[in-house]
Amino acid sequence: MTAPRHADPPARIVAKLRSICLRLPESHEEKAWVGTRWMIRKRNFAHVVQIEGGWPPAYARAAGSDGPLTVLTFRAAGLLHETLRTTGAPFFEAEWGTRWGTKVMGMAIGRDVDWEEVSVLLTESYRLLAPGRLVARLTATAGSGAGSSRTAGSR
Numbered sequence: 001m002t003a004p005r006h007a008d009p010p011a012r013i014v015a016k017l018r019s020i021c022l023r024l025p026e027s028h029e030e031k032a033w034v035g036t037r038w039m040i041r042k043r044n045f046a047h048v049v050q051i052e053g054g055w056p057p058a059y060a061r062a063a064g065s066d067g068p069l070t071v072l073t074f075r076a077a078g079l080l081h082e083t084l085r086t087t088g089a090p091f092f093e094a095e096w097g098t099r100w101g102t103k104v105m106g107m108a109i110g111r112d113v114d115w116e117e118v119s120v121l122l123t124e125s126y127r128l129l130a131p132g133r134l135v136a137r138l139t140a141t142a143g144s145g146a147g148s149s150r151t152a153g154s155r
Contacts, residue, residue, distance in 0.1 A: 006034050007052040009070045013109055014048060017072065020119045021046055024126045025137045038122075043129040046122050047073045048109070062094045062106055070109040072118070074125035075102040102128050 008014075014036050021027050021038035027045070029038050034056050035049035051067035054060045063071050073094060076084055081103050084091045090108040097104030107121070127135050 006055075007050040007068070009035055009048045009050040009109075013070055016115060017046065017048055017118075017122075020115075020122050021126075024123065025130070025134045027126065040126055040130045040134065045075055045125040045129050049073070058094075058096065059106075063092050063108060065108070071106050072109055073097075073104050073106045074121055075128050076105045076121070076125065077102045077128055080121075080124060081105065 017036075017038070018029060022029060024040070024045075027038055027040050029036060032044075032047060032049075035047055037044050037047040039045065049056065049059050049071050051060050051063060051065060051069045051071060054066040059071055059073075060066055063069060075097075084105050085093045085103075090110060090113075092106045092108075094104035094106055102125075107118070109118075123138070127138065130138070
């Protein structure tokens, strides 16, 4: 049996996510075991994966799809987590990743994705994992488009 072939997420989606994630203080991008992820220090606050033929299986199970489907995972907590968990498509809760008082949530990225909503969700994911001094920098630059000081589910 041969190993499954890793399909990369569409370049235009990775580029759009890159433009959102890399404007957050000290964030960086790296190739993940599958797909692309964005990190703050050693913590993953966003990860985009392409599901094809039921692979990767954990993502396919969580999203309820064998693909083809592009999914974005991120961290959520509190009211935001509860809201997304109960909203349904395009959101789903991952079966892994309860750390730092957060939960991994996922979102199917379709043609009609609301990039402003994605920006808010990823800013909040970053906010949950970043050191306080970086969160303070983010809040201080809210007027410059780096994210708002308040997002749904903020602490």
